[in-house]
Amino acid sequence: MPELPEVETTRAGIEPHIIGHQIKAFHVRQPQLRWPIPTELATLLTGNRVQAVRRRAKYLLIDIAAGKSEDLLGTLIIHLGMSGSLRVINAKPYPDPKKHEHFDIEFDDCLVRFNDPRRFGACLWQAADEVDSRLQHLGPEPLSDTFNGDYIFAKSRGRSSAIKTFIMDQRIVVGVGNIYASESLFLAGINPKKAAGKVSKKKYQELVSAIKIVLDNAIAQGGTTLRDFTSSDGKAGYFAQELRVYGREGLGCIQCQQPIKQIVQGQRSTFYCTKCQR
DNA sequence: CACTAATCCTGGACGC
DNA sequence: TGCGTCCAGGATTAGT
Structure with a gap:
């Protein structure tokens, strides 16, 4: 099960492939995860750019900038739950999604694919001017100096x-x-x-x-x-x-x-x- | 406020 | 071999 180290490893793994890149499409096959994937997500993401790939607790945070600007539009929040994983696929044509591969974020030269058999994971949207309730009351990061x-x-x-x-x-x-x-x-x-x-x-x-x-x-x-x-x-x-x-x-x-x-x-x-x- | 229990889901292990 | 049962776990939510 993904714990913090797995999430951090995933963050570091996908970052170089997607940072600064424009999202070409967002494909959802199974929106029923821990919480439903917002239906407007494809519209929000398509045509916009990845500005940063961060992590807070076990949440993966992908900052999205509007168009070619540096203006933060919002943040894609991904949680791997207990059985989730993300992988980057470079080989074209992209292989057909298998069972449990619930959504893809498509870029010009790669695809980020989410797999989660138990569907305890999540994919949410946080607009630039709000803080998701799930991120509001989190304690300090265990590896920070605040945690002593x-x-x-x-x-x-x-x-x-x-x-x-x-x-x-x-x-x-x-x-x-x-x-x-x-x-x-x-x-x-x-x-x-x-x-x-x-x-x-x-x-x-x-x-x-x-x-x-x-x-x-x-x-x-x-x-x-x-x-x-x-x-x-x-x-x-x-x-x-x-x-x-x-x-x-x-x-x-x-x-x-x-x-x-x-x-x-x-x-x-x-x-x-x-x-x-x- | 502090704390406990239920809850979501499915693959894999196990017993018969 | 196959079927049923149970368990694992993150973190929110409901309930005491």
Whole structure:
């Protein structure tokens, strides 16, 4: 499932192919994603240019300038959900879309094609003078300096929810998904069930470092794996993780051999070592 | 406001 | 082999 590193890798992968380029057409085959694709999108995009390819949390933001100007018209918001991916197709004629390939953004010399079997993804439009409600209350980027021990310690005071649930709350910090939440807590040696309000400042500093390390490593790995971005298949955006606890239920902890435990928190699986994480 | 549960969807794993 | 069942997960929304 695409987490922040996959989205960042996708962003970096498509950017050089589309920045500054004019959109020739926008084709929708399945508008029913998490939210319906706005029907006016083709009209809004056609004939206009890609000004920037950005990322906020796990949202891919494609700024669109009107015609040949630099005037921002609005932003195409794409979310990969849990099974989505984008790929750039250069070879002409463009291959016929397969099942689950729900929309294409067509340029003069390439096609950006969206694939999403589970349709948890989204494709939305944000006009230049508005901020989409989904982007309004997001917490800081995990890799920014704003996300530090002092910040999250202050946010956590008085909170009774489990630390694992807490760091997955997008209002606290964005981009920490289920897999990396377990991995980060293991690296920091924190029990995922511990109340967020009872974790010390020192432990929060370790947790922040752990989150940054885990995400940085994954991005670095993704960059390598997806170097050949344009020819990648529908699995673009996924890459092998070095997972220390996630999915390793019953297997020995890499530090102490204690079997890794699996529990459910907030309807999500959590994996941790009962000895190393307290 | 804080927190929990339901919800969208389909491929893949598994049991019979 | 095939069918049914269950599970995975991001993040919003509804409900307590």
